[in-house]
Amino acid sequence: MSARLPVRPAAPIADGMKLHRRRLRLGGRNHTVITLRPGTDARFSTNYFHDTWHVLSDWRGARLLGRLLWGLAFQRVPGTLVVIDLPFVDPNPFDASPGDPIVLIPSRLTPWSAAAARDLRRRLPLHGPGDGTVRWHTHGLDRLVAAGHKWQRLPTREWMDRVHGMVTFAAADALLRAHAYGVFTLGVGARHGMDYTDLAWQDGEVQVFSDYRARVSAARAARAQVLGGRALTPEAERLLWERGTAIRTAMARSHGAPVRA
Template sequence: MAGRTGAAQRPGNARRADDGMKLHRRAVRLDGRTCTVIGLRPGTAVRFGTNRFHGTWHVLSDRHGARVLGRMLWGLSYQARPGTVLVVDRPFLVPTPFDADPPDPVVLVPGWCTPFGRRAARDLARRLPLRAAPDGTVRWRTHGLDAALREEPDWERDSWRWAESGRVERTHGLIVLAPATPREARLWGLGAARLDPSGRFGMDYTFLGEWDHSVPGEIQVFRDFHRDVGRARRARAEILARPDAPSDAADLRPLIWRRHGAIGRGRSRLVRNCRPLGRRDAEALEAAGVPTLDSLAAHGPVEAYLLLRGRAARRVDEDLLWTLEAAVTGAAPRDVAPARRAELLSELATRTKRPPRAPGR
């Protein structure tokens, strides 16, 4: 049917980031050749931003986005036939979480078997967003990634990539991530999938490409990615609404950054104003010495859950655990992935000396 973009995800699959996740496939003519373009399915609960800072192209997201991107890069390493590329385009793109600058589509290219020059980038950019119905659905296989994630990181082995020569560049409005070898694709994918912004600084990152006084690319994730995007949008709108708003981006961005910081330091950082948390739970957190989202993140959802369980006059269940995780990550409680729920229950079982059980629906 003309104009269709394909069937949307079922709600239960929208946040899947595991082996065999479903992606859409389309045949597209690029630079005179028929290529296979793989993309996310409508309804997939993931968002990315892009920007350039200090000479490095960044792909920005939250922890879930990094896991999805890691799966895509790892699966890319198994591509042996030329002509396959992966595309992240609207509606999976959002403005940057710093100043709400518009994002660029992201293209993943297996550099060892698929040439992707300026003419191919031009042809693809002209066709985006891909609105026609897909030609089919593929199961994106990532054999070995889960085992690699269970291993302790070997930073000397995984991070020093001088022998690799993958490229990260912007061409015709596309951010192109092109690992040079299957090994490099797996390194990039593993680095992305390991990112965890739940620590003290609320941020984590991994470099892409060969070091030459700087790196060409970086994947960066933020604990408050979605909230920061919202604040950046609000800050940009408020600055642009001023009659004296500068037209030059170099003058505009610092004003947005300052307004963004002022918004972030305000009431939006208090647990009492966090949408997923109910009033009683927020008041109990404040009474337990957890008044802000930063302090909640420092404690972690499991410790906060135990604090509330010890203080609550009512019975608390695992739904509260998902709510606390959502408050930390900026997601909705229903969007906490099954794998993450299992991790939380396992940590809770360790803390309480009880055997872990499967998460409820």
């Protein structure tokens, strides 16, 4: 009889949550790379649709992403960035194409170059606990959300793109805080099980689904049935979406859950 591996409890997504810290030399500069711990049960994916890069998740993922953006706006160590690494990235919930790692950069603190991006991508996925654990503080975020704060975005610079195989978002501190608030509150009052907010005007977006994980599972099953290892063509993509919807509908009905479009 084989021994069972211990089941790790889900890491809490709250002020002071624990994250890993790594010191990496990227593009000739020293960087502090913050990553999620193995106990984190939030999951994400990415895709490119309507000329816009999307980060995809569920309500829990939105809370985590919001805290990552908020805390990043208050960092003081030059070269700091956050990476949502491959173990936390799913195939996308539409056609199950592979998702990309996600990189979050405070542009005030961390200059970013193609060389740095290339060096980082070569090292992913990162293994082991790195150089220690940090407590990620998000002072003020919960209080502002509870107060129903209305956030006004300031006209500062931001960008979002896929750089060396990583969906990358960079912004100044004021915009990091504004986007953190918008992402953190996704799903509050949402109808039809979906909500979204922009990142980097017209270039990026965060989109969340209440049944995100079911969509990923259905898309994976549909891809295996429709493609069977073959290339994705426009006709196959249409069939894949239809098959994925049928699988997800059957899954929802078997659990007595509402079917989302």
